[in-house]
Amino acid sequence: MLYSPLFLFAVLLIPAWGAADGGSSSHHKPRPSNDPPLPPSQDCWYEQPADIDEYKPGELIRSRQIENELKPFIELGGDVSVHSVYQYLFRTTDSLGNAVAAVTTLIIPYNSDPSKLLVYLVPYDSANPDCSPSYALRSEAETGSIPGNGIPQVSVELPFIAAALNQGMWVTVPDYEGLEAQFTAGLQAGYATLDSVRVVLKEGRKIGLTKHVRYAMWGYSGGALAGGWAAELQQSYAPELRFAGAALGGNIVNTTSVIETLNGGPSAYLGFRGLYGLAKAYPNLTDWLNENLLPDKQEEFFRIATSCQFDGQGGEYQDLFSYSATAERSLYEPVPSSVLRWSGWLGFRGTPKMPLYVYKAVADEIAPVENTDELVQKYCSNGATVEYYRNLVGTHFTEVITGSVNALGWISDRLAGVTVSNKGSCNTEDVAISEINPSIVPRIGVALYFILGSTLGDELGPP
Ligand SMILES: *[C@@H]1O[C@H](CO)[C@@H](O)[C@H](O)[C@H]1NC(C)=O
Ligand SMILES: *[C@@H]1O[C@H](CO)[C@@H](O)[C@H](O)[C@H]1NC(C)=O
Numbered sequence: 468m469l470y471s472p473l474f475l476f477a478v479l480l481i482p483a484w485g486a487a488d489g490g491s492s493s494h495h496k497p498r499p500s501n502d503p504p505l506p507p508s509q510d511c512w513y514e515q516p517a518d519i520d521e522y523k524p525g526e527l528i529r530s531r532q533i534e535n536e537l538k539p540f541i542e543l544g545g546d547v548s549v550h551s552v553y554q555y556l557f558r559t560t561d562s563l564g565n566a567v568a569a570v571t572t573l574i575i576p577y578n579s580d581p582s583k584l585l586v587y588l589v590p591y592d593s594a595n596p597d598c599s600p601s602y603a604l605r606s607e608a609e610t611g612s613i614p615g616n617g618i619p620q621v622s623v624e625l626p627f628i629a630a631a632l633n634q635g636m637w638v639t640v641p642d643y644e645g646l647e648a649q650f651t652a653g654l655q656a657g658y659a660t661l662d663s664v665r666v667v668l669k670e671g672r673k674i675g676l677t678k679h680v681r682y683a684m685w686g687y688s689g690g691a692l693a694g695g696w697a698a699e700l701q702q703s704y705a706p707e708l709r710f711a712g713a714a715l716g717g718n719i720v721n722t723t724s725v726i727e728t729l730n731g732g733p734s735a736y737l738g739f740r741g742l743y744g745l746a747k748a749y750p751n752l753t754d755w756l757n758e759n760l761l762p763d764k765q766e767e768f769f770r771i772a773t774s775c776q777f778d779g780q781g782g783e784y785q786d787l788f789s790y791s792a793t794a795e796r797s798l799y800e801p802v803p804s805s806v807l808r809w810s811g812w813l814g815f816r817g818t819p820k821m822p823l824y825v826y827k828a829v830a831d832e833i834a835p836v837e838n839t840d841e842l843v844q845k846y847c848s849n850g851a852t853v854e855y856y857r858n859l860v861g862t863h864f865t866e867v868i869t870g871s872v873n874a875l876g877w878i879s880d881r882l883a884g885v886t887v888s889n890k891g892s893c894n895t896e897d898v899a900i901s902e903i904n905p906s907i908v909p910r911i912g913v914a915l916y917f918i919l920g921s922t923l924g925d926e927l928g929p930p
Contacts, residue, residue, distance in 0.1 A: 525665025736782025
């Protein structure tokens with residue numbers, strides 16, 4: 468899908484991440500790591516303290532500095548190092564309003580600009596905690612230690628994180644699904660994203676983040692689900708935060724409609740993970756699932772539902788509803804429909820105050836464009852600031868690449884303090900972007916240009 472042999476090849480072009488124009492920097496040797504890190508389910512650092520109620524939202528519980536090497540894009544070796552990497556366990560709020568813990572990973576490149584912070588939302592799309600980016604990003608993470616696991620989603624995302632690091636941004640990558648990986652639980656994702664910013668703003672100060680740092684969110688697909696919820700919840704949950712903006716693409720606006728749209732298709736496994744992830748957040752949905760899953764299909768349901776992104780665990784072209792006694796009525800039964808309406812539909816929790824940049828393939832086969840059209844309309848009639856680009860070319864899996872360059876450009880402008888030209892109003896534009904234009908090389912770097920280009924199937928050659 469997203470891979471081509473050239474994509475693998477291009478990985479070798481990347482030596483280290485840091486601002487491209489930097490001079491001689493203090494080089495930090497990777498800290499020796501003898502043993503591979505433990506996956507979150509086995510690593511006691513991730514444990515939630517018994518007195519979690521004593522902590523305030525966004526308050527630090529514990530932190531650690533980890534090796535300053537990140538996972539190469541694919542298992543091909545080649546060091547990718549950064550200045551330093553920190554992880555924070557902090558208090559947040561779950562979908563029922565209870566105090567819980569979550570984790571974020573803060574990555575600082577060489578020659579960084581500590582006045583710029585990107586909140587990068589990885590679409591890890593999994594209901595398995597061991598697929599969380601805080602683990603998958605680590606250079607020595609053993610994907611093999613998760614049974615049957617292949618390539619975690621995060622390795623597909625690293626080119627975008629790398630591009631931001633190459634611009635000198637500090638990048639924080641929250642495990643916004645929480646410690647239990649409650650994939651698609653919108654409230655949990657939004658709260659954890661907002662609290663991850665709180666903890667990084669506070670703790671980052673101790674290691675050089677400037678007081679008046681500008682920060683913005685970027686997420687595609689599952690990442691845009693988290694970012695969309697965070698943007699709606701920000702004014703009520705974290706009113707003190709002042710985001711410079713949020714770039715959200717391939718938007719997941721209505722999880723009911725997404726599950727129906729992708730069911731039976733090549734990405735059908737997302738429906739299994741989404742339903743299971745949501746059930747972890749809502750006990751009544753867990754009960755419903757236990758009552759309605761067909762006994763002879765339970766094992767396979769959970770095998771698919773606990774897989775990591777792109778790990779070949781099956782589920783492609785499966786009919787989710789054939790696993791349930793309620794068949795195609797499943798999502799309209801009282802319990803699932805009430806939970807989906809409560810924590811799976813955007814547009815009901817507030818109008819985002821931060822400027823938004825929205826990019827979407829009109830032919831998106833995962834998340835129908837109509838839902839995004841309607842959401843943008845709704846925000847706009849309530850005074851939001853939105854730039855909305857509807858790409859007439861491509862699908863969900865090409866837009867992640869073709870839309871990325873302009874999204875990152877928009878974020879760079881926001882973090883540089885450039886004010887949006889459409890404050891308080893909306894611009895919607897149909898565009899036709901089918902490739903990555905070489906003129907963006909100065910902005911994203913030659914290595915990323917090649918990676919993105921080859922991922923789309925272009926021919927390699929001098930730009
Ligand atoms: C969400 O999608 C479902 C299924 O298509 C639909 O019935 C429902 O009306 C949608 N909700 C909103 C707010 O559009
Ligand atoms: C299931 O639980 C959620 C969260 O408590 C609640 O909003 C919803 O109404 C419940 N559904 C039913 C059918 O009781």
